[in-house]
Amino acid sequence: MRVLQVCAEIFPLLKTGGLADVAGALPAALQAQGADVRVLLPGFAPILAGLADPVEVAQLSPPAAMAASGARLLRGRLPACAADAYVIDAPGYYHRAGGPYADADHQPYADNHLRFALLGWTAAALAQGLDPHWTPEAVHTHDWHAALAPAYLRAAAQARRQRMPGSVYTVHNLAYQGLFDARHFGELGLPGHFFAMHGMEFHGQLNFMKAGLYYADRISTVSPTYAREIQGPEQGCGLDGLLRERALDLSGILNGVDEAVWNPATDRLLTGNYDAAGLDRKAGCKAALQRELGLQAAAGAPIFCVVSRLTEQKGLHLVLQALPALVARGAQFALLGSGDHGLEAAFRAAADDDPDAVAVRLGYDEAFAHRLIAGSDVIMVPSRFEPCGLTQLYGLKYGTLPLVRRVGGLADTVADTRLETLDTDATGFVFDDFSAGGLLQAAHRALALYRRAADWRQVQRRAMSRPCGWDVAAARYLALYRQAAG
Known part of the structure; x- marks a missing residue:
């Protein structure tokens, strides 16, 4: 089956979050099951730099308001991602000094509605034969950046009075919807009746994600529990009514782990490799991490x-x-991340107050993330909501037991450790109450188990043996594409 995957980022070329990991791993998993997969991406500088043997497919002629001077579609290969790719080369839209979505001051670009409408429009153009040598049977779009593709496909079907390739829209995080002022709707080149309650209008605004949810043939999200949660008002972010209406078309498919990237037995970013049968070697990663971060050299902490x-x-x-x-x-703590300035300052202050026990590294560092997870004993994901989560999956793979709140994909992937589960399915520590007290109760259970070395090793080995590859997810996506394509 010919599948076009449409997204804004892809690991390892461009990553701001878990979406890139999924976009980088899923094509290879689909190809392993016989699919013919190509990806469509905006021409951000790192993506263009990673595109091998580019050839021009077509000059792009989108609706006038989103037209970019000299915009063209390239086809080539992304060797770093092992994927065939189409890339939209539109320097006026995608060559900017800031990040892919916001400038250096973290302010969203004022023309994001056009930059990502072009992505959706191009996906629909490919589905209608823009490349005469390859036309997809299914178009799989990810998050709000690519959410207009199903709308453009529906508009083309109505205008041409013929069926288009099937569309699947995946929600990675319902909280980020791509909201824009209603005055921009006329710039998108879509039929006027698409801006309506039964369409992409949302409380007087233009909502890209709602367009994907409304017009796609099938919808998926990244865990079964999250698929249920977003149909209720607490997690539905104002779209729960629409999601309930489309419940029969909505699937929850758990993300996997790219084991070519995340595997402690082969990970070249670690100071030493280990597996479930040789967990003693994990201690070397821990000692190296303590040295790197300036934490007290304490194997028992x-x-x-x-x-x-x-x-x-x-x-x-x-x-x-x-x-x-x-x-x-007696625990130590280490953090890698960036975001809210108040949280950054508070964690930095905690590290300054107790540098022997607390270390903080602000920013994004993929190599250090591998060393940090391998060298730690517990990885904490105490989210208010979590569509799937990937770091807890990496923790399971590396024998770094997850401590998580029972929401979304965290609930689907981590089994709580208690006396009654110790010998059956325990793989981590789970709490329910969204409070420091709830988190501490789980942490105290982790500390108690850590003091019982044999039991700790038993849970580590079970966590590391948990299936977490992409093969099951890929099979489910293929079934979804076939349904969407009719």
């Missing part, structure tokens, strides 16, 4: 780590509140 965007959603204020009690119990 459990290291709790966080690898995360620093936002309220991630529950990191709970970690701050719980941190003194954790350190008082």
Whole structure:
């Protein structure tokens, strides 16, 4: 089956979050099951730099308001991602000094509605034969950046009075919807009746994500629990009514782990490799991490780590509140992340106050993330909501037991450790109450288990043996594409 995957970023060329990891791993998993997959990406500088043997497919002629001087579609190969790719070469839109979505001051670009409408429009153009040598049977779009593709496909179907290739829209985080002022609708070149309650209008605004949810043939999100949660008002972010209406078209498919990238037995970014049968070698990663961060060299002190965007959603204020009690119990703490300036300052102050036990590295560092997870004992993901989460999956793979809140994909992937589960399915520590007290209760259970070395190793080995590859997810996506394509 011919599948076009449409997204704004892809690992390892451009990454701001877990979307890139999914976009980088899924094509290879689909290809392993017989699919013919190509990806469509905006021509951000790192993506163009990674495109091998580019050839021009076509000059792009989108609706006038989103036209970019000299915009063209390139086809080539992304060797770093092992993927065939189309890239939109539009320097006026994608060559900027800031990040892919916002400038150096973290302000969203004023023309984001046009920059990403062009992505959706191009996906629909490819589905209608823009490349005469390859036309997809299914178009799989990810998050709000690519959410207009199903709308453009529906508009083309109505105008041509013929069926278009099937569309699948995946929600990675319902909280980020791509909201814009209604005055921009006329710039998109879509039929006027698309700006309506039964369409992409949302409380008087233009909502890209709602367009994807409304017009796609099938919808997926990244865990079964999150698929249920977003149909209720607490997690539905104002779109729960629409999601309930489309419940029969909505699937929850758990993300996987790219084991070519995340595998402690082969990970070249580690100071030493290990596996479930040789967990003693994990101690070397821990000692190296303590040296790198300037933490006290204490093999018996459990290291709790966080690898995360620093936002309220991630529950990191709970970690701050719980941190003194954790350190008082003999634990160490290390964090990698960036985001909210207040959280950054608070974590930096905690590290300054107790550098022997607390270390903080602000920013994004992929190589250090591998070393941090391998060298730690517990990885904390105490989120208010979490569509899937990937860091807890990396923790499981590396024998770094996850401590998570029972929401979304965290609930689907981590089994709580208690006396009654110790010998059956325990793989980490789970709490329910979104509070520092709830987090500390789980942390105290982790500390108690850590003191029982044999039991700790038993849970580590079970966590590391948990299936977490992409093969099951890829099979489910292929089934979804076939349904969408009719």
